[in-house]
Amino acid sequence: xxxxxxxxxxxxxxxxxxxxxxxxxxxxxxxxxxxxxxxxxxxxxxxxxxxxxxxxxxxxxxxxxxxxxxxxxxxxxxxxxxxxxxxxxxxxxxxxxxxxxxxxxxxxxxxxxxxxxxxxxxxxxxxxxxxxxxxxxxxxxxxxxxxxxxxxxxxxxxxxxxxxxxxxxxxxxxxxxxxxxxxxxxxxxxxxxxxxxxxxxxxxxxxxxxxxxxxxxxxxxxxxxxx
Amino acid sequence: xxxxxxxxxxxxxxxxxxxxxxxxxxxxxxxxxxxxxxxxxxxxxxxxxxxxxxxxxxxxxxxxxxxxxxxxxxxxxxxxxxxxxxxxxxxxxxxxxxxxxxxxxxxxxxxxxxxxxxxxxxxxxxxxxxxxxxxxxxxxxxxxxxxxxxxxxxxxxxxxxxxxxxxxxxxxxxxxxxxxxxxxxxxxxxxxxxxxxxxxxxxxxxxxxxxxxxxxxxxxxxxxxxxxxxxxxxxxxxxxxxxxxxxxxxxxxxxxxxxxxxxxxxxxxxxxxxxxxxxxxxxxxxxxxxxxxxxxxxxxxxxxxxxxxxxxxxxxxxxxxxxxxxxxxxxxxxxxxxxxxxxxxxxxxxxxxxxxxxxxxxxxxxxxxxxxxxxxxxxxxxxxxxxxxxxxxxxxxxxxxxxxxxxxxxxxxxxxxxxxxxxxxxxxxxxxxxxxxxxxxxxxxxxxxxxxxxx
Numbered sequence: 001x002x003x004x005x006x007x008x009x010x011x012x013x014x015x016x017x018x019x020x021x022x023x024x025x026x027x028x029x030x031x032x033x034x035x036x037x038x039x040x041x042x043x044x045x046x047x048x049x050x051x052x053x054x055x056x057x058x059x060x061x062x063x064x065x066x067x068x069x070x071x072x073x074x075x076x077x078x079x080x081x082x083x084x085x086x087x088x089x090x091x092x093x094x095x096x097x098x099x100x101x102x103x104x105x106x107x108x109x110x111x112x113x114x115x116x117x118x119x120x121x122x123x124x125x126x127x128x129x130x131x132x133x134x135x136x137x138x139x140x141x142x143x144x145x146x147x148x149x150x151x152x153x154x155x156x157x158x159x160x161x162x163x164x165x166x167x168x169x170x171x172x173x174x175x176x177x178x179x180x181x182x183x184x185x186x187x188x189x190x191x192x193x194x195x196x197x198x199x200x201x202x203x204x205x206x207x208x209x210x211x212x213x214x215x216x217x218x219x220x221x222x223x224x225x226x227x
Numbered sequence: 228x229x230x231x232x233x234x235x236x237x238x239x240x241x242x243x244x245x246x247x248x249x250x251x252x253x254x255x256x257x258x259x260x261x262x263x264x265x266x267x268x269x270x271x272x273x274x275x276x277x278x279x280x281x282x283x284x285x286x287x288x289x290x291x292x293x294x295x296x297x298x299x300x301x302x303x304x305x306x307x308x309x310x311x312x313x314x315x316x317x318x319x320x321x322x323x324x325x326x327x328x329x330x331x332x333x334x335x336x337x338x339x340x341x342x343x344x345x346x347x348x349x350x351x352x353x354x355x356x357x358x359x360x361x362x363x364x365x366x367x368x369x370x371x372x373x374x375x376x377x378x379x380x381x382x383x384x385x386x387x388x389x390x391x392x393x394x395x396x397x398x399x400x401x402x403x404x405x406x407x408x409x410x411x412x413x414x415x416x417x418x419x420x421x422x423x424x425x426x427x428x429x430x431x432x433x434x435x436x437x438x439x440x441x442x443x444x445x446x447x448x449x450x451x452x453x454x455x456x457x458x459x460x461x462x463x464x465x466x467x468x469x470x471x472x473x474x475x476x477x478x479x480x481x482x483x484x485x486x487x488x489x490x491x492x493x494x495x496x497x498x499x500x501x502x503x504x505x506x507x508x509x510x511x512x513x514x515x516x517x518x519x520x521x522x523x524x525x526x527x528x529x530x531x532x533x534x535x536x537x538x539x540x541x542x543x544x545x546x547x548x549x550x551x552x553x554x555x556x557x558x559x560x561x562x563x564x565x566x567x568x569x570x571x572x573x574x575x576x577x578x579x580x581x582x583x584x585x586x587x588x589x590x591x592x593x594x595x596x597x598x599x600x601x602x603x604x605x606x607x608x609x610x611x612x613x614x615x616x617x618x619x620x621x622x623x624x625x626x627x628x629x630x631x632x633x634x635x636x637x638x639x640x641x642x643x644x645x646x647x648x649x650x651x652x653x654x655x656x657x658x659x660x661x662x663x664x665x666x667x668x669x670x671x672x673x674x675x676x677x678x679x680x681x682x
Contacts, residue, residue, distance in 0.1 A: 053469065181540065186511075195547055
């Protein structure tokens with residue numbers, strides 16, 4: 001069973017995170033201070049969920065120490081320092097993902113899942129990603145459904161590539177905005193929905209219902225199940 | 228900043244030059260006074276000498292008139308070493324005796340006594356003379372004059388000495404001024420460099436080494452005390468915003484977790500969650516505005532950013548939204564224009580602008596984003612043909628929490644922070660915000676300082 005380290009001083013938050021971790025079939029290990037976290041980090045963990053304003057200091061500042069001690073887990077910073085500037089700072093200092101508090105359980109689950117996958121995933125060097133009728137050619141940057149070419153914009157291609165990397169999993173709007181557009185603020189309006197909607201219509205017109213809405217959570221790319 | 232340096236150095240040099248000039252003027256004044264005194268005294272001595280000669284001739288004339296005078300002048304002329312000019316003529320102008328063969332020009336006889344009154348200075352050849360010309364009873368013109376050559380020689384050498392002294396003073400003044408200016412500028416530059424570093428965002432910059440025990444040392448101590456205070460205030464501000472974030476978001480987080488456990492009332496829970504997200508956005512915007520304003524003017528944290536690329540990316544994000552609403556969209560971005568900036572902040576600013584425009588425009592309106600290079604910077608233009616800003620609002624629209632009444636009446640949602648954040652982010656980047664007059668809608672122009680092209 002994969003283990004996930006939770007460095008969090010707020011017991012309720014820690015419990016909520018632990019519940020999500022168990023929901024993913026992993027084993028949570030909770031520590032409440034930064035020092036304990038740094039000491040535990042080199043252990044056999046797949047992901048470290050790290051708070052920032054901890055007794056003993058800032059988690060983001062401690063990431064380098066964790067890495068130096070031999071920690072190889074993916075680090076998800078989960079912090080009340082949630083402004084765009086804080087997020088960019090955290091990512092620049094080596095976090096693999098950054099989720100601001102307050103967080104939706106679904107959002108945390110989607111991100112943990114993505115990190116767990118990234119931790120084990122082979123590098124995608126296949127030129128061809130095939131999902132049944134749907135084919136994505138990475139080098140040519142083209143999408144084909146039932147052998148027919150589907151014209152997508154460069155951004156739509158990046159979008160479908162990101163979906164493909166997380167095929168079968170819920171992907172949230174925030175994840176799309178961060179990973180596809182590299183933007184780390186909440187634009188308020190759901191601009192992402194419009195883009196996903198367009199891509200989805202194109203796929204549907206070509207006969208593939210690959211993108212599904214996960215109500216209240218985001219989207220799921222499930223080309224094989226959609227029949 | 229560094230362009231001001233030579234001007235500052237000039238101020239010190241000017242002061243030093245002024246002091247040197249004052250000292251020189253005083254010295255030259257004193258020397259001029261002395262010169263006048265010497266000149267007067269020497270002329271007086273010459274006059275005394277002339278009086279003595281005249282008195283001698285007067286005594287002889289009293290005894291045997293012209294004959295004795297003629298003999299005495301002949302004798303004196305023979306013995307003369309050139310320092311005297313004597314001439315006695317008869318009534319027809321023939322020379323009776325003397326050192327001269329003709330009456331010198333420019334000298335008119337006056338009176339007939341042997342007094343030294345009305346002595347005149349006149350020139351003959353290169354030499355100046357001081358003399359008295361008379362017509363003795365019976366019509367005998369008499370000239371008695373003494374050479375002023377020794378006086379002139381003395382005064383000339385005095386003048387040479389003064390000129391040399393003035394030159395030496397000038398050189399010394401310039402040297403002292405230069406050294407003083409250099410010394411002062413060295414000390415001032417230390418502090419200027421420090422100020423530049425602090426302005427560039429390095430609030431913890433300090434001058435190394437011990438303070439000297441003088442006015443500059445005192446100035447450095449004061450500057451350091453000031454910087455300590457600024458640094459503490461800045462740290463306190465950052466700590467405060469972090470603390471607010473922590474204290475607000477932690478309880479909100481617990482609420483969110485509890486909300487997700489509510490069963491059966493998903494719609495209400497979702498509404499509450501979106502209210503909470505809106506509250507966090509308001510409060511993040513406020514913190515972002517404060518932060519951008521606090522960092523304004525400092526280049527700290529800014530890196531070269533491809534403004535063209537960011538503008539195109541954000542445009543790509545919003546264009547479908549605008550198209551879906553029925554707006555006519557135009558993008559005209561000149562590629563490769565770079566500025567010193569924070570990509571995320573710029574994106575946030577553009578996102579606010581485009582989001583606003585889409586929110587207020589009606590189907591059929593036009594929306595455009597332009598970026599072009601001008602002589603004095605990169606000009607970013609966001610223009611729409613929507614309702615524009617109400618005349619009563621204009622500049623006020625960029626203040627926090629200011630919203631147009633008509634929007635509130637129409638029920639358009641917003642917190643009145645969008646444009647305030649736009650202005651703060653523009654100011655953070657040193658971009659000038661201009662509101663050109665338009666016939667319809669709203670046009671915003673941002674004049675970004677150029678980033679020097681990189682190799």
